[in-house]
Amino acid sequence: MSINPNVAVVASLLGETSRATMLTSLMDGRFHTASELAFMSAITPQTASFHLSKLVEGNLINVEKHGRHRYYQLANKEVAHLIETFLAISPPPEVRSLKQSNQVKLLQEARTCYDHLAGKLGVALTDSMLNANYLKKEDREFIVTPKGEQFFTDFGIDLTELKRKRRSFSHSCLDWSERHYHLGGALGNGLLTHFFELNWIVHVPSIRAVKVTDRGREGFKQIFNINM
Amino acid sequence: MSINPNVAVVASLLGETSRATMLTSLMDGRFHTASELAFMSAITPQTASFHLSKLVEGNLINVEKHGRHRYYQLANKEVAHLIETFLAISPPPEVRSLKQSNQVKLLQEARTCYDHLAGKLGVALTDSMLNANYLKKEDREFIVTPKGEQFFTDFGIDLTELKRKRRSFSHSCLDWSERHYHLGGALGNGLLTHFFELNWIVHVPSIRAVKVTDRGREGFKQIFNINM
């Protein structure tokens, strides 16, 4: 009887306020964690988890597991196009609160993520190394190019030593404040350790944040072309 | 909290199997009656009426009331585009039954609709008069052109007489088998009467169907360029 019940399957995923809010939140193309999406749609983490698994099952979003976080993003351009079409046909959206825009401005400058650099600095560093062709991104790993091997050796990092360790060598890690990949793993840890050795960065007491020293400011500028 | 609840409002209308089936059925761009749409989605007329009023309220479809029928169609191209986008992203449809395609073939050739011609003949006649510039469609009415006034007079129809009647002169009427407008009102009735007078058509006993005579076959060909 029913000619095309499949349309309803996909549409019903969008036809629920919490899920629709999650999906429109993901329209910025960036990654968001489960708890963030829960907060955005004003539901408990349990409910969010329930909805998110449905969206994943329906191939509308993807998950990436990084540590104890789950990062979600729209599955593909088709989904984004679908939501765009909806926004075009829907009544105009409500006015957003000023508080919300202020919250967005809360960004961490530089901090450690587990045992490597994160925040603006961590992402800028990774981007810099990608631009300079020291690294190449492949799936969820960063590959060290021949040019990169030369660079890291010159910079004072023993790659053969790092590769011998049992942990992952150079996996990509998602940054919760910047929403971009940055370098993790043994190589990321090697860099972080070396920055401390060079006194480019110092710990900020009691929290995970790090502070760039004057010497670091100069070094990041010269070696990595990063202006702090 | 909720950034765009409106998306969910529209999507939830599509996110129900019966409604989705109705909307995809309307994707042919033609008109369908409430009971047809009920049959297509395998629900009772009561339930269909419930869903259809929701779709109308949500501005996804339009209604036109003709007699005791309600004819529904998609509201605009945006809605059609939305459903198309859904079809593109949805899993492939199921295999359809042969019975269904046979049902589609049940079409009425010629019959009276109230007191004017309907069916394939009625629509062909109207199209012919539109092509010949005897009529011009405007909203839900047909306007008789100067060329048309001449034609009808020559054909033996007294327009001034018809215009004097209290009923609508030349409204458009939706054809349930052809799904196109055809000529109704006093003018449509005048033509029907004249066809009977000319012995172009005769009644088929007990049902509303009419039969085209040999003389009629010749007349429709010569005057209206219609091949039966």
Add this chain to the structure above:
DNA sequence: TTTATATTTCGATTATAGTTGAAGCATAGG
């Protein structure tokens, strides 16, 4: 006028989906 048909409205039932508290698992960080 009466009968038949198309559609809607009302009322009640049923099914299902969203929701949350409680508990459990995995990981980070000390």
Add this chain to the structure above:
DNA sequence: CCTATGCTTCAACTATAATCGAAATATAAA
């Protein structure tokens, strides 16, 4: 090791929406 956190699973509750029988309304046909 322990504690905190992010997230999921389980179980139960609740609200809501789809459904249909019965009755009402409107129009066509006889």
